[in-house]
Amino acid sequence: MTSYEQIKQIMDQIKAMPDAIAILAKFRSFDTAVETMKRMSFVTVEQEGIVIPKNIHCAVFKTTTGAMVVIGGTLSEHEFVEIFRLCERFGSIDSITGREPSLIKKFERAVGKRVSANQLKTKRAHVIAKWYFVENTERHVRQVVLELPVEAEVPARLKGSLMDTPDLMGALRGVGFAPDVSGALIQTDFVKMAWASFTWFMAGDTPDQKGPFVFCKANNVVDHIRGCRTRVAFSFYRFRTGGLLQIFVRVDSPQVQAQAGYPFITENAHWPENHDTKEVIPALLRRQDLEVCFIADTPAARCQGKFGLRVAIPDNCRAILKKEWEALNEYHFAIPESRRDRRDAFAQFHNENPLEENPVLDPVPSGGADNEVFAEAPQSDSKNAGSLKNHGQAVSSQLTPKTAGTRQEICEYCHGTISSRLQAYVLRGKIACEECDKKLRGPSPT
Secondary structure (H helix, E strand, C coil): CHHHHHHHHHHHHHHHHCEEEEEEEEEEEEHHHHHHHHHHHHHCCCCCCCCECCCCCEEEECCCCCCEEEEEECCCHHHHHHHHHHHHHHHHEEEEEEEHHHHHHHHHHHHHHHHHHHHHHHHHHHECEEEEEEECCCCCCEEEEEEEEEHHEEECCCEEEHHCCHHHHHHHHHCCEEEECCEEECCCCCCCCCEEEEEECCCCCHHHHHHCEEEEEECCCCCHHHCCCECCCCHHHHCCCCCEEEEEEEECCHHHHHHCCCCCCEEEEEECCCCCCHHHHHHHHHHCCCEEEEEEEECCCCCCCCCCCEEECHHHHHHHHHHHHHHHHHHHHHHCHHHHHHHHHHHHHHHCCCCCHHHCCCCCCCCCCEEEEECCCCCHHHHCCCHHHHHCECCCCCCCCCCCCCEEEECCCCEEEEECCCCCCCCCCCCCCHHHHHHHHHCCCC
């Protein structure tokens, strides 16, 4: 088990305790971390090691830069203050995690607000996301996938209930479309859905307060997905009647998989010519951070904020996101207006990308047939090609965005090659190029 997995395990044990709070701290060396623990008044130092009370969990891990300590539990105010001050004196506090915001505020006051819980959460928001690019030509999709690690957790952006937030409730127009038995699309009610997501702004005076943010509803499973691997996939689809952006949030929770038979996943669709899309997506891609706020129904109220995840988006990743969004708009608006059809694009999406087949693509080493992973990276980094762990994103420096991860289609009518940058159509059960599609389908009714 890796140090990261062990840290997560300890954090999960602490979260399972009533009224628990945990501190994650960094130290310049393993010895410094251990000596700091020995200074705590509630610790007993014995020949075999140190002994701590049953209400507290603690572990020290060696890292490449020193050591990390996870310590927490059902702490008294005195225990928290002592831990906080010793960790701050001999190391640096990376994060404070607690289920109850009121408990964090109580302890924040106890240490005289030298470093507030909110400041600690902001610091932790600068966890830099690992990411990868992948393309699947059969599904007509190009994806930029960001990984949100456990240590990126922050307090829920939504402090109360969604029902009490008029600016967010107003954004739910059009959220949630699903095919009915006839194949037509029907609008669903976000508030009544168990799993769903949408992206919108919040009221505030600063860009950090306003967002936009991704809100993700996780009824009945929100406690199971907390502390699990999370991925957000920006998926750029090029369909025959228009371009479509889907923002997927996927969490790999063993408990949810065992309970439901599939992972937790939500989708959030954006049609390029919608007014809301034109406003929210450029603003989202301009942000340096990506923040997901998880919400769920509680006995007290519906759609209450539970916790969030926030990561810094690397500059090269943000550049590719903007480039893909611009390219999708260029593709979309190049289709004659009379042929653009939102309903047909959604139907094609659901036909080709069913949720049960997992629309969030995994990174594939260079040389794969359907999916290729690449990013624009300096040639000097070629020795780290394909290393998600070491380089921050999966890279294949031998490939370029114009040719990587593509497979040429052949028109079954004129037998010509369909460029990887053009849309392949399905006409009467056969693959067709755009010219043949126009000739055989005839002009669209206006």
